[in-house]
Amino acid sequence: MKAFLILVILGVVGWYGWQWYSDEPEELLVSEEAEVSAAPAGLGATMEARERRSENGRSGNGGSQAVESTSSSRSNGARVTLPPELQKLREAADARWASLRQADRNPVTDSQAIALARDYSRVLRGLYAIAGSRGEQERLIKDRLHPLAQAIFFSPAPYLDDETGFVVNYIVKPGDILDHIGREYGMSYQFINILRGSNPEDGNIRPGDRLKLFNLKESGYDMHISKSDFRMDLFIGGIFARRYDVGIGEDVTPTPAGTTHITAREKHPQWTDPVTNRVFDYGAPGHIIGPVWLAFDPKIGRNGLGIHGYTGDGQATGSRSSNGCVRMRNEEALELYRILVPCTTTRDGRFISRAPMRVTIID
Structure with missing residues (x-):
């Protein structure tokens, strides 16, 4: 009898153990998909940290102004139907991505990476016009555009075999000055330094150094701001680079919707209180606009x-x-400042910029 009871107990334990084990393959599938979007190593973690910080930062706002969390929009956002042209583009890009993975090639550093990033960026722009697409946008950014953008715009990955010609590999010549090189390509010297993994303010280059550049004098930079989602997407040369959280104008002083462009790029700006007209120098008590100003x-x-x-x-x-202004976290505003280019308005009213810096604001 005792032996029979032991066998029954072992059978029950074994059955529950089998049930637990049978759930594991589903978890492994999720992990495998996460691995696809995590290359190069650490990029997925960077995105998750940004999302957690965004959610935590908004958790204390309360009231109707609080924004739905990113993770909630991903998990609850239904798949949306793309227009046929964009659906075909998305499917073709996904097929290329899968083909590269099957060939043990990294899609984010492969010679096809720029073309993939450009196609996925077009899909993202198409999603802007589709109601209820925020969850789909977040999935596309996390799984595809974020890892691509990190490698293209925030790493020294050279893309020597870029099929599109977007990436320029420049060899420094005697007498070259970093800022002058940036002017020729529609870039700031700070952004060139970010690309080569150097201190953004470093001006030191030597003959023979290889610089990763993009020719942006015509294509330039685009910022797409969604007031309802409190989001700003940055595109460089038409390719998605970064999604930032933002704040906007209150109801009595709303941030206007429309199109505009950046007309001034200042570091350590003065700030004039719009209520009192009092002027505050950067760093002085009462100065509230942070380290940079992009007008x-x-x-x-x-x-x-x-x-x-x-x-x-x-x-x-x-x-x-x-x-009425668009607010950012200080470190992210500084990053955006470094990526964008110097510009000025002359005394006779002519606006001069190394490259276009367009801004679109939607409700």
Whole structure:
């Protein structure tokens, strides 16, 4: 009898163990898909950290201004139907991605990476016009565009065999000056330094150094800002580079929708309080716009608007609480400043910029 009871107990334990084990393949499939989007190593973790920080930063806002968390929109967002042309483009890009993986080639550093990034960026832009597509946007960015953008725009990966010609591998000549090289290609010297893994403010180059460049004098930079989602997407040469969290104007001083461009790029700017007209130097008590100022052309509808960081009370992002400007976290505003290019308006009113810096703001 005792032996029979032992056998029954062992049978029950074994049955539950088998049930637990049979659930494992599904988890392995998820891990395998995550591995696809994680190359190069650490890029997926960077995206997750950015998302967790975004969610945590907004958790204390309360009220109707709080934004739905990224993870919630991913898990609850239904798949959307793309227009036939974009659906065909997405399927073709996914097929190329899968083919590279099957051939043990890394899609984010392969010679086809730039073409893939450009196609997926076109799909993302198409999603902007589709209601309820935020979850699909987040999936596309996390699984495809973020790892591609990290390798293309934030690493020294050279792309020597780039099939599109977008990447320029420049060999430094005697007498070259980094900022002058940047001017020729529509880039800032800080962005060139980011690409080569150097201190952004470093000006040292030597003959024979290889620089990773993009010819951006015509294609330039695009910022797409969604007020309802508190998001700004940065495109470089038409290719997605980064998604930032932002804050916008409160109801009485709303951030206007429309198109504009960056007309000034300043580091350590002064700030004039729009209520008191008092001027605050950078670093002085009461200065709240952070380390950089990226001014909008006033033709958008109001003077004195732009993109900046934030050192005042409350959250910088995820709420409608500014005087109409677009707020960013300070370190991210500084990153954007370094990527964008110098520009100026001459005394006779001519605007001069190394490359276009277009801004689109939608409700």
